Amino acid sequence: AQTDKHEPSINTDVLRDIGTRSLIDTLNSVNGAKTLVLDPSLAGPLGLVIEVSTLKNHGVDKMFWLEAGPLAASTTNIVYLCRPSIKHVKIIADQIKRHARESQKHLYNLFLVPRKSTVVTRILEEEGVLGDINISTYNLQFIPIADDVVSLENENAFKELWVDGDETAVYSSALALVTLQKLYGPFPRIRLATLLTRSLPEQGTLEPDPSAATAPIDSLIILDRHVDMITPLLTQLTYEGLVDEVIGIQNSHIEIPLSLLTVPNAPNPSNPSAALPSTSASNVTPVSNEKTKKHHLTPATDPLFAELRDLNFSSVGKRLNKVAHRLDEDYKARLQAKTVAQLRDFVGKLGGLQTEHQALRLHTGLSEMLVSHTRTELFNKSLEIQQNLLASYETTKQINAIEELIAQGADMQTIIRLLCLASLTTGGIKTKALESIKREILQAFGYNYLPLLLSLSAHPLSAVLPVPLPPSSDPPSKLPFAAVRKSLRLLIDDSPEAIEEVENDISYVYSGYAPISVRLVQCVAQKGGVISNPAEKAPPADGDTNGKANAEKHLRAHPILGWKGFEDTLAQIPGETVDITPKAGNVNSSPSVTSLRNDQTTTTVVFFLGGCTYTEIAALRWVSRQNRGRKFLIATTSIISGKSLIDSIAGADSRTKETSR
């Protein structure tokens, strides 16, 4: 039932079509059969827009990964598809030279995603192969990964921006946003919470679009990941978030034991689905010999997942149980079928029931995997430290606790996340304590993590800071966490049971902590939600979800008013905020137009520069459920978790691990 509530008001499938079509056009621009050489990091994103069979139909003969070493191509045409990185181009140049030496004749085409860079041409020139290759671009932009989420699927955006100082991602994001404007009309208002205002001119010089008056998008909110570093460091507690944390979701695919997708689980007394007649679970899916299988996790084919993904994990079990019971009832209907017509009716439904059963089994299995993880001591310890740090409760003790975790052999990402969190919430760790903890980390995990520690404490990121600061370093922008926590009501002192029962605030996604990023969005789009808990307005007698929902029904989404009322808070957060109304068009300047008509649903685009977490998506969905008349379209450079964040900063060695996963 929840799915129809956040039906998007704009259709994101258009974006996928664009991606598919332009890829096909790109391939067709090269005549004849061709060998496709693919950058492995593009395989996931491309898999979301196109099928291998489609590629074959358009003349792709063989596909190879772009890897160092010789390339054995049987066709004259070779098509390279890769991101413009120095490493990749070097490999390509090497392969071309090798072919030349072996006097093989090929026609080379290089398509760079999403655009050309001068570095690439320079390298090719230096290697002396520029004349042999035909360079062009394939502009891969936002890929819809859910009906209200679009992503650039550029995993390294955060690292490039904040560690390497490479602002390519800003440019490609701006381009992608421009495409959005072309599709859905310009954004009447743009709001930024960012340090990187350089992308602005590109937005401002846009030609006004005649369709502006009917634009379904009322505003664009750009959030820089750096504004809210804390949220991704925390352990995500929604179902989808936790799956990402524990198993890892890559380009909305997960790799899970095959048994979850095919053979029924071992009977589980607490799970009524196991008691179902086993004959109904005929093996529909083909059995393969691999141990794990990639499964595309998408609400489009899996309605149960759509129901579960945004729930706090503590209530997932209950929901699964309910679904299992319903399925059981449906199956029992067969027994009551007396007449032939009734039987036929049931058989007609059987197919649907079986897919549902399949989905239920998958999610029950997944939850079991998650539960076994959440029951570990390490998981709970780190959760406890997180909560204490957020509440600034006995911070020195928490640091000792982190040290204890290192001793107990917790994995590297967990430790680094906690360390960054400690530093961010307290505004820095005492030099002596920090050095001893760094030493512990290096000894326990290896000295090769020193560059990671260095880049974490380096200037723009400043995630790990000593107190007092060494005199020579420039003063970094510090987050006065305690003040922000108060003014944005980040922590909710609800008893845990209450949070489980009533999802009454966005903080439910982290069991009591509201992500700063989402609170900032609320500052713009749902001011009431920041100041007080909307659920408290409902009479205490019917404080359950229904009562609250009724109270909320009357609350119209108010028009986007800018940061008004929260200027003080925003001043505390590093980075400048910008509120601009582009002069394009004549509609936007008068407030009467931006205010909502009663029957109209507008969409607010929230763009996360540097990635967002599944949990933040869940929280934003919650916000849009509270207000009638406003939907969110979440755009991001990629979906991140604390783990992938640390991994990407840790650099090369862990990245190879990522791709091999």
Place this chain on the structure above:
Amino acid sequence: AVLSLDEASQMTDPAAILTSVKAAQKFFSEDKDRGFEAKMMDENARLLAYQQQLEKESDGKITFFGLSINETLRTLLMNGMSKKADKVKSDFKVADKRFWYVKLHALTAMRDFEGLDAF
């Protein structure tokens, strides 16, 4: 300095790694704000040297080179070289707590119940 570390992580030849780690140490020590990093690199170089020595002593049967201190300790304990492990512990000032956890895990993994009993 980070560059030479990067170099070190890509090399396979032990001697070359050692040189670049030492180079990194030198770079760090030239910057007075990087005292901590210099110290760590010094430790790293010492560890690598000691690991080379250990490999020689075990006739190349056991690989130590490039392991972290925890892994080194674990490998030593698993191979019944607890004296050497104690030496690593004191040489690199490994915190007691961490050492005992490593030892505990190693002994459990080996199912050395006598060792566990003597704990």
